[in-house]
Amino acid sequence: MTVPAQADDGYRLWLRNIAAQTGTAQVEVHGDSATLRIAADELRTGLGANAGPVVLARANDPSIAALRIDVAGLGTEGYDIRTTQVGGRSVILVTAGSDIGILHGAYALLRHARTGSDMARIGVRGARFGLRMLNHWDNLDGVVERGYAGQSLWDWWTLPDVRDPRYVDYARANAAIGINGTVVNNVNAKAISLTAPYIAKTAALADVFRPYGIKVYLSARFSAPVELGGLKTADPRDPAVAAWWKAKADEIYRAIPDFGGFLVKANSEGQPGPRDYGASHADGANMLAAAVAPHGGIVMWRAFVYADTDPEDRAKQAYTEFRPLDGKFADNVLVQVKNGAIDFQPREPFHPLFGAMPRTPLMMEFQITKEYLGFATHLAYLGPLFEEVLDARTGVRAGETVAAVVDGRAQGHALSGMAGVANIGRDRDWSGGTFNQANWYAFGRLAWDPTLSSEAIAREWAAQTFGNDPVIVETVTRMMLRSREAVVDYTGPLGLAHLMATGHHYGPGPWVDDLQRPEWNPVYYHRADRNGIGFDRTRTGSNAVAQYAPGVARKLADPKTTPLEQLLWFHHLPWDYRLPGGSTLWVELVRRYDRGVATVDAMRRDWASLKPRIDEERWTKTDSFLAIQAREARWWRDASLAYWMSINRLPLPAGSPPPEHDLAWYKAQRFPFAPGNPQ
Missing domain, CATH: 3.90.1330.10 (Alpha-glucuronidase, C-terminal domain)
Structure with missing residues (x-):
């Protein structure tokens, strides 16, 4: 069915409903929770009557158990969608091991309906990355660093009392593409974010996001024990510092029982960190990890260590500082690494740390906001950039990709994740322009499944955003696929x-x-x-090529075998x-x-x-x-x-x-x- 585009200011993102033309779907729910009610309401208002009936039920529900559907491999968020018999009638069954999995399945069903796909053939889907996160570089004064869509979405002044309905719409949009975490404050953090009033404000956001399967996280300022606690030092090896952080973590978890943990930018661009005291990044990360571990929390420690410590080549710095620390981080720490070694440039080779720290879970950090790709006004679809990095071969093992390193398969890590610096603001269309929404969308879809192609994602986004008129979809997809290379x-x-x-x-x-x-x-x-x-990053220059696996390094050391797109990066x-x-x-x-x-x-x-x-x-x-x-x-x-x-x-x-x-x-x-x- 072709659904023409209608007047739209962009607010509805990829959640434009079609039920108005075809009636309301029949949805039956087994069980009751806020999450299941959301899933049912989304399907009733988003599907046409010809799509049902639909049944939402956990796989262990008595009415479903006889089907012996194995959802064990889907984790807590994956789903199974199939056409089957329930209660003597043919239905579309959305099932999972959890209510959140059912919600993700409901959004998948809607996605297929909006793109004109066969809803009965969606199948089984589990998430490849455990953590699928947005990093908001939002300051407490409302300014979004490197944000081009207006002021911050969070109104810290009126929180926790005023819970803007837009917070719900934010959660809906993220849940629809599988995002399950959000860091609500800037990595250039203020210590005040960890005070009781701001913890209460963050708790109000967590309450809104929880039914959608989204946890909140906070960027932590490393010097907070000095600034807030009156200590004379923030040295992570000092027992008083560790005790302060443990008490602070306990305070946060009393207000937010499912708080996700901390993101930390340390010893970078003037931010405080453990190296101020002669300690290592592992010392700092592990001290914080111990504080949140009793609550099931994690620490994401950024490897963006941009300081004047390697004058030879800035691109070598993160590897130089972090590679020797491989295996020294606590089990609940991920090292968050930018996709390239400098800073979100329109094109960078993949970061040499991917594949170089096999005993440490590494988390990918992409930038969704277009700091270097024309701000909000230039059309630059970043799906090909994300895909290019995730598909890059590390050279460590035959066929090993960056995606395999980051999702944990390569080294068998239990923790895995992908973070994206958000491009969301208070503009009515969320991202400053319609096509910028596609980058938010593409990030979420690839964080769920990095095997998807950027072209397939562009097509499904275009159909959901503008309607599935084939002329629109083909033209918009063509524009999108050429756009990032044009900016490069x-x-x-x-x-x-x-x-x-x-x-x-x-x-x-x-x-x-x-x-x-x-x-x-x-x-x-x-x-x-x-x-x-x-x-020159060969042996006659900085020799940064030596930070890659030998096979990759040999290829990059010779201009004749270096990809043309990276030629002047290395030569x-x-x-x-x-x-x-x-x-x-x-x-x-x-x-x-x-x-x-x-x-x-x-x-x-x-x-x-x-x-x-x-x-x-x-x-x-x-x-x-x-x-x-x-x-x-x-x-x-x-x-x-x-x-x-x-x-x-x-x-x-x-x-x-x-x-x-x-x-x-x-x-x-x-x-x-x-x-x-x-x-």
């Missing part, structure tokens, strides 16, 4: 990275060379001179270096900048063709955003080429237009009060 092309092709302007990270700044620390400057990363461009090469196919590095670099601009122009034409089929509200906003993207793609391209040409003194290839302005004009641009950049 016009911001940092062939492995270039970290070329953005200072502070706000908005727009190009490859010429920046006057910041206090070397690794803050874009020139540190591209190292362009008259003779060539790129960062400093002459401008006239010959690439496969015969073109020079300079010609190919220009070609990719041009291709990025051309792709955005093509996306604009594709979107224009859908105007008669898309509601005016979302079509107009997206069209305006694409116009911004087209202008800014040219800006990135022109500013970058003007700068490279000032260094290499080479002409542009025939047919490639010159930059619109001279280099001085681009350098003179200033952007105070850019969003997502706390002033």
Whole structure:
């Protein structure tokens, strides 16, 4: 059944219902709980009458037990959906070992209905990652660091008294894609988040989220014992410090019995941590882990240790600090590692820690918010980025992927998880624009099942968001699948990275060379001179390639076997270096900048063709955003080429237009009060 898109301001996300056209579904529930009531209500309002009858029941329910459905392998959240006989009639049965599993099954049934799939063939689904988390970089004053969709969703001022209905809608959207945890405050945490008033506020959110199977977590400021407890030290080896954290954990769990645990950013970008006292990351993590362990809590310790301790190559720092600690972390600690070794760039090779710490559970950290991919206004579908990293081969064992390391299969870890830095704010459409919602959606779907393809996810998102008109789905999917590569092309092709302007990270700044620390400057990363461009990470340079498994390292050490997309990440090469196919590095670099601009122009034409089929509200906003993207793609391209040409003194290839302005004009641009950049 084709469901045309209707007027929509984007609030409903991927939860647009079709029952209004076809009646209400017949849903029978065995048992009673807040979660089961939610599941039944979602199906009754979301399915058409022709989809039923539907039965929701646990696998051990007496009426279902005779079917001998084995759900043991599905954990506490997986589900089984089948067409079968219950009570002498043919029904669609949604069953699981828990009510939360049934809720996930109900949302899966709705997803299939909304995409026009055969609901009777959904089958059995268990989650591959135990923890599927959003990390909110939300500050207590309402500012969202690197957020481009307005103020924080959490109104800390009115909590715990006012429980905004939007908190429920947030929980619904997350449960529908399998997310089961949320860190509600910024990793650059304030100690006040751990005080009694804020614990009560967090408890109110936990109460709202609990029926949807979502636990709350808090970012913990490592120096809180000093700032709140009046201690003279936060040294994790000090018994008084450990006792303070144990008491604090007990206090939190009294208010929130199912509190998930702590996320910690330590000794990074000025944040306090154990190294301030000569202790290790393992010392700090294990002390906190001991505090939450009696309650079943966990600690997620971030490996983003960005400090001025490895001047040779910032990309090597996390490996250098964490690899020697493998096997030294407590059983309830996960080390949370960014997908790449620098910082959420439009393209980075997978982080060398994946595969290098076999005795430690590693948790993936992606960035859903587009700090380096055009903020809210550039269309950049991140499904291909997530898929590219998860599918990367570590080289440690034959066929071993990053996903296999992170989901625990490679080394048999019980703990596993994937975190995404949220792109959610108080904007009516949640993420600042319709297509940004797809990145939230794709993260959740891949956290549940990393074997899904980014294309399949794009199609099901498009059908649920705009209606399953095949013209819309095909056109939107085509746009999405080309979009991230376009951003790579016009911001940092062939492995270039970290070329953005200072502070706000908005727009190009490859010429920046006057910041206090070397690794803050874009020139540190591209190292362009008259003779060539790129960062030498082979044995003749920083030797960062040695942090990868030997087979991967050998491939990356030779420019001839390094993937073209990562070439300048690992090699400093002459401008006239010959690439496969015969073109020079300079010609190919220009070609990719041009291709990025051309792709955005093509996306604009594709979107224009859908105007008669898309509601005016979302079509107009997206069209305006694409116009911004087209202008800014040219800006990135022109500013970058003007700068490279000032260094290499080479002409542009025939047919490639010159930059619109001279280099001085681009350098003179200033952007105070850019969003997502706390002033």
